[in-house]
Amino acid sequence: xxxxxxxxxxxxxxxxxxxxxxxxxxxxxxxxxxxxxxxxxxxxxxxxxxxxxxxxxxxxxxxxxxxxxxxxxxxxxxxxxxxxxxxxxxxxxxxxxxxxxxxxxxxxxxxxxxxxxxxxxxxxxxxxxxxxxxxxxxxxxxxxxxxxxxxxxxxxxxxxxxxxxxxxxxxxxxxxxxxxxxxxxxxxxxxxxxxxxxxxxxxxxxxxxxxxxxxxxxxxxxxxxxxxxxxxxxxxxxxxxxxxxxxxxxxxxxxxxxxxxxxxxxxxxxxxxxxxxxxxxxxxxxxxxxxxxxxxxxxxxxxxxxxxxxxxxxxxxxxxxxxxxxxxxxxxxxxxxxxxxxxxxxxxxxxxxxxxxxxxxxxxxxxxxxxxxxxxxxxxxxxxxxxxxxxxxxxxxxxxxxxxxxxxxxxxxxx
Amino acid sequence: xxxxxxxxxxxxxxxxxxxxxxxxxxxxxxxxxxxxxxxxxxxxxxxxxxxxxxxxxxxxxxxxxxxxxxxxxxxxxxxxxxxxxxxxxxxxxxxxxxxxxxxxxxxxxxxxxxxxxxxxxxxxxxxxxxxxxxxxxxxxxxxxxxxxxxxxxxxxxxxxxxxxxxxxxxxxxxxxxxxxxxxxxxxxxxxxxxxxxxxxxxxxxxxxxxxxxxxxxxxxxxxxxxxxxxxxxxxxxxxxxxxxxxxxxxxxxxxxxxxxxxxxxxxxxxxxxxxxxxxxxxxxxxxxxxxxxxxxxxxxxxxxxxxxxxxxxxxxxxxxxxxxxxxxxxxxxxxxxxxxxxxxxxxxxxxxxxxxxxxxxxxxxxxxxxxxxxxxxxxxxxxxxxxxxxxxxxxxxxxxxxxxxxxxxxxxxxx
Numbered sequence: 001x002x003x004x005x006x007x008x009x010x011x012x013x014x015x016x017x018x019x020x021x022x023x024x025x026x027x028x029x030x031x032x033x034x035x036x037x038x039x040x041x042x043x044x045x046x047x048x049x050x051x052x053x054x055x056x057x058x059x060x061x062x063x064x065x066x067x068x069x070x071x072x073x074x075x076x077x078x079x080x081x082x083x084x085x086x087x088x089x090x091x092x093x094x095x096x097x098x099x100x101x102x103x104x105x106x107x108x109x110x111x112x113x114x115x116x117x118x119x120x121x122x123x124x125x126x127x128x129x130x131x132x133x134x135x136x137x138x139x140x141x142x143x144x145x146x147x148x149x150x151x152x153x154x155x156x157x158x159x160x161x162x163x164x165x166x167x168x169x170x171x172x173x174x175x176x177x178x179x180x181x182x183x184x185x186x187x188x189x190x191x192x193x194x195x196x197x198x199x200x201x202x203x204x205x206x207x208x209x210x211x212x213x214x215x216x217x218x219x220x221x222x223x224x225x226x227x228x229x230x231x232x233x234x235x236x237x238x239x240x241x242x243x244x245x246x247x248x249x250x251x252x253x254x255x256x257x258x259x260x261x262x263x264x265x266x267x268x269x270x271x272x273x274x275x276x277x278x279x280x281x282x283x284x285x286x287x288x289x290x291x292x293x294x295x296x297x298x299x300x301x302x303x304x305x306x307x308x309x310x311x312x313x314x315x316x317x318x319x320x321x322x323x324x325x326x327x328x329x330x331x332x333x334x335x336x337x338x339x340x341x342x343x344x345x346x347x348x349x350x351x352x353x354x355x356x357x358x359x360x361x362x363x364x365x366x367x368x369x370x371x372x373x374x375x376x377x378x379x380x381x382x383x384x385x386x387x388x389x390x391x392x393x394x395x396x397x398x399x400x401x402x403x404x405x406x407x408x409x410x411x412x413x414x415x
Numbered sequence: 416x417x418x419x420x421x422x423x424x425x426x427x428x429x430x431x432x433x434x435x436x437x438x439x440x441x442x443x444x445x446x447x448x449x450x451x452x453x454x455x456x457x458x459x460x461x462x463x464x465x466x467x468x469x470x471x472x473x474x475x476x477x478x479x480x481x482x483x484x485x486x487x488x489x490x491x492x493x494x495x496x497x498x499x500x501x502x503x504x505x506x507x508x509x510x511x512x513x514x515x516x517x518x519x520x521x522x523x524x525x526x527x528x529x530x531x532x533x534x535x536x537x538x539x540x541x542x543x544x545x546x547x548x549x550x551x552x553x554x555x556x557x558x559x560x561x562x563x564x565x566x567x568x569x570x571x572x573x574x575x576x577x578x579x580x581x582x583x584x585x586x587x588x589x590x591x592x593x594x595x596x597x598x599x600x601x602x603x604x605x606x607x608x609x610x611x612x613x614x615x616x617x618x619x620x621x622x623x624x625x626x627x628x629x630x631x632x633x634x635x636x637x638x639x640x641x642x643x644x645x646x647x648x649x650x651x652x653x654x655x656x657x658x659x660x661x662x663x664x665x666x667x668x669x670x671x672x673x674x675x676x677x678x679x680x681x682x683x684x685x686x687x688x689x690x691x692x693x694x695x696x697x698x699x700x701x702x703x704x705x706x707x708x709x710x711x712x713x714x715x716x717x718x719x720x721x722x723x724x725x726x727x728x729x730x731x732x733x734x735x736x737x738x739x740x741x742x743x744x745x746x747x748x749x750x751x752x753x754x755x756x757x758x759x760x761x762x763x764x765x766x767x768x769x770x771x772x773x774x775x776x777x778x779x780x781x782x783x784x785x786x787x788x789x790x791x792x793x794x795x796x797x798x799x800x801x802x803x804x805x806x807x808x809x810x811x812x813x814x815x816x817x818x819x820x821x822x823x824x825x826x827x828x829x830x
Contacts, residue, residue: 197649198646198649198650199646199649199650199651199654200650200651200654201651216648218648220694229802229803230799230801231613231614231775231776231801231802232681232683232685232706232708232775233613233631233633233681233708233774233775233776233777234612234613234614234774234775234776234799234801235613235614235615235681235775235799236614236615236616236681237670237673237674237681237682238674239614239615239799242670242683244666244684244685244687245666245667245670247663248662248663248664248665248666248667249663249667250663251659251660251663252660252663252664252667255652255657255660258652259652259653266647266648266650266651266652267652268647268657268694268695268696268697269659269689269698270647270659270689270692270693270694270695270696270697270698271689271692271693271694272659272687272688272689272692272698272701273687273688273689273692274684274685274686274687274688277685277686277687277688278685278686279635279683279685279686279704279705279706279742280683280685280706281683281685281802282683282685283684283685283687286687289694290694291647291694291695293648327694359648359649360646360647360648360649360650361646361648361649362648384645384649384650384654386645386646386649387644387646387696388644
């Protein structure tokens with residue numbers, strides 16, 4: 001990379017102006033946005049992005065999955081494309097940074113490269129992937145682009161078949177189109193994404209940039225403890241088979257076990273309900289969801305084994321039966337070490353501190369891991385807030401992240 | 416009591432025939448019945464009872480609360496009435512013994528007394544009290560008869576105002592009528608009830624009859640632990656304010672505390688739900704119901720204090736906030752010691768073993784405690800089952816209970 005590239009910086013004011021325009025689309029009025037996939041607000045944000053792309057003189061590209069992008073071609077034929085981006089959809093009543101900042105930063109990188117007339121050896125493309133948050137199907141835009149979407153995946157969307165079909169129609173998309181959005185492995189040079197951390201590690205350590213090593217793998221189970229519904233007045237404590245006792249002991253010990261034996265991992269019992277659920281009936285059943293994550297495949301298996309054994313052990317301890325149905329398992333996705341190195345060099349040259357960390361959340365990058373090298377950076381989230389209107393990242397940190405993204409794109413794509 | 420009275424026994428075959436007729440009304444086909452108050456099946460059972468009363472030559476009596484009874488007058492004027500009975504309504508998918516057996520046994524006692532031409536100093540009345548189980552308003556028939564029903568009690572029935580009004584209309588009752596069902600204190604000599612134990616104490620001890628000393632008092636709270644909804648993938652275990660941890664620790668320690676320090680008491684967390692209730696979100700809130708019971712008023716207060724302090728302590732331990740709203744408190748109701756003695760003498764004379772125990776469940780008797788002496792006996796429940804189709808009591812035990820009831824009625828009411 002020549003010296004001139006290393007002094008190049010994105011335009012913070014232009015990026016802020018763009019970011020703020022976007023944050024008004026579907027605003028909840030308290031700093032958050034409500035842009036679930038194919039909602040009116042989401043469609044408005046997509047329209048706004050198309051207009052931004054065209055008015056800034058980029059080629060607008062879309063596909064059967066509704067992925068949108070701004071394309072900056074290098075002018076050569078038969079070259080690969082480096083994808084940079086994130087997503088414009090949000091969770092219900094989500095924050096204005098999650099996803100949106102990554103799209104705005106990618107777009108700002110393209111504008112900076114274009115206006116400086118940088119000579120490239122790769123095409124650049126600033127992406128908005130459809131439905132990262134899974135209003136309908138988690139990561140479906142990026143999965144479709146990677147060719148991983150299967151007709152069976154469309155049969156049981158989170159939103160229900162009817163809402164999914166109506167959403168596709170509103171966006172002018174079809175199921176046939178989704179399954180034809182695949183791009184060839186040969187056409188993609190890599191994928192880079194800037195995202196807020198959604199945790200407190202960077203903020204607490206006072207570090208500017210997190211270079212992501214992996215997206216953690218996860219496993220999840222639908223579990224039930226089965227006891228017996230007795231009258232809670234006339235049945236002595238000794239005579240009960242109380243499903244609530246089993247799940248309570250399990251919840252406490254899951255936390256202790258993970259903190260003691262799996263320090264890089266997390267686990268959560270996020271949903272729990274007692275059946276029949278009356279104040280005067282001993283819980284006959286406790287239905288709950290267990291989820292756990294690890295950045296390492298072997299550790300994930302070990303954690304899986306440990307927690308399912310623990311669940312069995314608590315069933316025995318309280319005379320209960322355990323039902324456990326695996327819901328999903330996803331191995332950790334490793335980021336390209338070459339891209340990690342490039343990010344770290346960019347941080348160093350920009351005078352920014354960096355650390356390597358795993359992403360606990362899923363991201364579009366993992367959809368692409370089989371077709372190209374992937375890389376991500378995180379910037380600090382104030383108080384670790386995420387998926388809520390109080391989600392916030394200082395603008396200085398956003399600018400730092402965008403400059404790391406710019407410098408790394410130049411390292412990989414400039415002549 | 417003359418020797419001739421002490422050899423009197425109820426007619427087991429007639430009582431079984433009557434019991435079996437009743438068990439078919441609203442049968443669930445698996446031994447249970449579905450006779451929630453004012454359902455078609457419940458109204459059919461009420462009609463059947465009216466016909467039984469009339470065809471057996473008793474006076475049929477009813478009141479504004481829909482309480483039904485068979486009256487056997489002693490022929491004197493200005494004498495008090497000894498009430499005996501229970502209820503024909505059931506919980507949804509309940510058992511065929513709970514309530515029904517007490518009505519059938521009371522009715523059999525009246526038939527036995529009548530056919531033997533026993534001379535009485537009190538009137539006898541075999542009662543079916545309306546809605547003991549609280550489809551609409553728990554114990555409302557007996558409360559109305561005791562004059563405890565207040566217009567405010569009618570404003571918020573468990574079933575909702577609309578269902579309550581429709582139910583009353585189906586039964587030919589009115590709210591005005593409910594409030595006018597009061598009987599004078601002077602007119603009632605006492606109330607006796609036979610009921611299944613709904614627990615395992617008698618069965619396990621191999622004892623025929625439980626003479627009830629008190630109906631336990633209870634307290635209940637609607638409680639919530641408030642934490643923070645964080646992303647369960649990207650938030651480390653240390654950084655969470657997990658409402659689920661607080662309630663899990665509380666549930667375990669409630670049980671340990673009651674078993675260790677309050678051996679005659681019980682407590683239950685019967686309803687629990689995590690909010691927002693997603694597998695990948697740390698529970699921000701755990702909403703639950705706590706209920707506890709004691710046969711002793713001082714102990715009930717001590718238990719209340721201990722458990723609410725424990726709830727606070729668990730909130731502090733896990734960095735959560737506790738919200739606690741008292742839902743209800745009811746002091747224990749003591750049975751008449753004179754009636755307890757009479758029951759015990761009857762057991763002794765019949766060669767039946769007996770023990771004294773408290774009732775963990777509520778019963779119509781407690782409504783009447785202010786207007787007359789009350790007494791109850793329990794008979795064994797196989798496996799302690801209750802409020803379920805598998806609820807079962809051996810017929811021999813039912814006959815024993817009915818004979819204790821008969822002998823005790825004769826002790827109190829025969830000349």
